[in-house]
Amino acid sequence: MKDARDQKIPYKIYLSESEMPKTWYNVRADMKNKPAPLLNPGTLKPMTAEELSGVFCEELVQQELDNDSRYIDIPQEIQDFYKMYRPSPLVRAYCLEEKLQTPAKIYYKFEGNNTSGSHKLNSAIAQAYYAKKQGLKGVTTETGAGQWGTALSMACSYLGLDCKVYMVKCSYEQKPFRREVMRTYGASVTPSPSMETEIGRKILAEHPGTTGSLGCAISEAVETATQNEGYRYVLGSVLNQVLLHQSIIGMETKAALDQYGIVPDMIIGCAGGGSNLGGLISPFMGEKLRGEKDYQFIAVEPASCPSMTRGVYAYDFCDTGMVCPLAKMYTLGSGFIPSANHAGGLRYHGMSSILSQLYADGYMEARSVEQTAVFQAAEAFARVEGILPAPESSHAIKVAIDEAMKCKETGEEKTIVFGLTGTGYFDMMAYEKFHNGEMTDYIPTDEDLQAGFEGIPRFPGNME
Secondary structure, three states, X not given: OOOHHHHOOOOEEOOOHHHOOOEEEOHHXXXXXXXXXXXXXXXXXXXXXXXXXXXXXXXXXXXXXXXXXXXXXXXXXXXXXXXXXXXXXXXXXXXXXXXXXXXXXXEEEEOOOOOOOEOOHHHHHHHHHHXXXXXXOEEEEEEOOOHHHHHHHHHXXXXXXXXXXXXXXXXXXXXXXXXXXXXXXXXXXEEEOOOOOHHHHHHHHHOOOOOOOHHHHHHHHHHHHHOOOOEEEOOOOOOHHHHHHHHHHHHHHHHHHHHXXXXXXXXXXXOOOOHHHHHHHHHHHHHHHOOOOOOXXXXXXXXXXXXXXXXXXXXXXXXXXXXXXXXXEEEOOOOOOOXXXXXXXXXXXXXXXXXXXXXXXXXXXXXEEOHHHHHHXXXXXXXXXXXXXXXXXXXXXXXXXXXXXXXXXHXXXXXXXXXXXXXXXXXXXHHHHXXXXXXXXXXXXXXXXXXXHOXXXXXXXXXX
């Protein structure tokens, strides 16, 4: 039986449109140790705004380099677009709590209530807006599970920009319907690695039959952007600017919790490159950094691509083709090509520099989980909460359930908040393999990881 206070908390907490955040929150402003700067791989010196503007939109470069502005205004045009699908609901998982018979209170921020199916649209519209404002013809990008590509194609369609997407080959084959949504919105979609680019041909020559990776697709998208007049490259995760745009998730979550005086004990998110986790935790992390409150933050990654739990903290290339700047991050090596697991959005060898710094400084923890256990959690959640979750989000669900069951053992009434980043309706091949008992768990050996580590650049102060 829920107590009287619980009865006042609705299943879904919605902010009104007038209560939506008007600014993004930049967690770097409150970090004592700022994330390390991107380095030019040729000079090993911090990348300048001029160098970065050859690849990225100028306004986005400024956001990428801004470590000091705590709040950055959201342009009115972006605010208006957000209103098509935001504010998104914060859901009290009463049905899941009942099923688990746990005293824990579980909440999830649901970001799948838009056609792209995920949180990715929050940054896609911002990046497309700045590209349009700069007078560009179009943008190029990579996509893993296809959610970022879908979101960007929607944003570009809305603003009349051309959109070229390089989709990780195994996802291109596993998720044909996601590909078709992108094409519906006018994007061109190419399986990566491809024969379209020099770097794609090189990767295919070295790894014939490869299923690809986000690192491969990034290299191809960057090459295409830099070789076509009027194009720039945009990225759906990892970069500081992306975590900035995604902070709207955490700001809405905090505003909704504050309305009912709810203070979470732990905040959990899946982690591939870091965009949704960074966005969800940012305002709460700000409070922790300023010494105002304390929270437990948990990043959840696949055991098959364990960049935080088994990677090294070093400067590394963001892409397999080694054409991008060097970023200091937890990495498995840019040459590490993960197994073709079904959480395509988490198959990235590195982690956001912001989250990497926070993890190194002890402000958050990380756990890795195997995919069969993830799909068990996904199915359990779907059966009681009525949403079919994306495989990526289901990593967070798995650990949220684990923590709720610990509360059942101890009797603690902890408040758990996790990010449900998107829906899994285009991931039915993965669910089919799980139901047919054909899904396996791949965990790289130390030798597998060592091969990736050996490709990390060696220079004074790195990997020493």
